[in-house]
Amino acid sequence: xxxxxxxxxxxxxxxxxxxxxxxxxxxxxxxxxxxxxxxxxxxxxxxxxxxxxxxxxxxxxxxxxxxxxxxxxxxxxxxxxxxxxxxxxxxxxxxxxxxxxxxxxxxxxxxxxxxxxxxxxxxxxxxxxxxxxxxxxxxxxxxxxxxxxxxxxxxxxxxxxxxxxxxxxxxxxxxxxxxxxxxxxxxxxxxxxxxxxxxxxxxxxxxxxxxxxxxxxxxxxxxxxxxxxxxxx
Numbered sequence: 001x002x003x004x005x006x007x008x009x010x011x012x013x014x015x016x017x018x019x020x021x022x023x024x025x026x027x028x029x030x031x032x033x034x035x036x037x038x039x040x041x042x043x044x045x046x047x048x049x050x051x052x053x054x055x056x057x058x059x060x061x062x063x064x065x066x067x068x069x070x071x072x073x074x075x076x077x078x079x080x081x082x083x084x085x086x087x088x089x090x091x092x093x094x095x096x097x098x099x100x101x102x103x104x105x106x107x108x109x110x111x112x113x114x115x116x117x118x119x120x121x122x123x124x125x126x127x128x129x130x131x132x133x134x135x136x137x138x139x140x141x142x143x144x145x146x147x148x149x150x151x152x153x154x155x156x157x158x159x160x161x162x163x164x165x166x167x168x169x170x171x172x173x174x175x176x177x178x179x180x181x182x183x184x185x186x187x188x189x190x191x192x193x194x195x196x197x198x199x200x201x202x203x204x205x206x207x208x209x210x211x212x213x214x215x216x217x218x219x220x221x222x223x224x225x226x227x228x229x230x231x232x233x
Contacts, residue, residue, distance in 0.1 A: 008020050029048075031110070032051060032054075033050075033051045034051065054109040055105025058108050058126065062130055068196045068200075069196045069203050070134060072201065073207045076134040083136075086101075087100075090104065099129055121157070124158075128150055129153075140210060140211065150168060151169060154169045155176055155199075176203070
């Protein structure tokens, strides 16, 4: 929970309005319609309830793109918000359900509308954890579901998600394209059906590799070790 202290001030003596300054963590609320609720009583509270429906649309749309992209693996089914731990700010830690952030969803949604520049980091977070949720349905578990999520998030957004997955990301670039050319999904074609259809074979190759690692963890550790030794040699 974000707890802050701010002073209410006048927006102008003749305007009859008041305003409050919000912290940088919630700057994505600028321009978003909010509902104000006054909870009266001995300890009155004013609650600001933002309309986060735009973020939910982004989650649903990106899930459908992933469903298309993973179709050569298996059908991941329909999107269910209840499969995720959803909050306004991205959580620092998570255990069972992969997290989704309304702040990231609003930022990406407004970028799609042309109101902001695309937040590649926020996009990467959304795609990463949507993919983790999809990976559970595809039979991946634990660190392997997360590895698959980080790889897909990286390929879509071009941003590393900071999960110590340099080896997995480097491997994914060559597997995704079938060669060493480091190309990924262009952000300006993010919601084009054709782009995700073209990515199906690449994502299938990556999934097959991660599933093989899950079946043989020692092979996974050996591949990681060999990669790191190559960097340091």
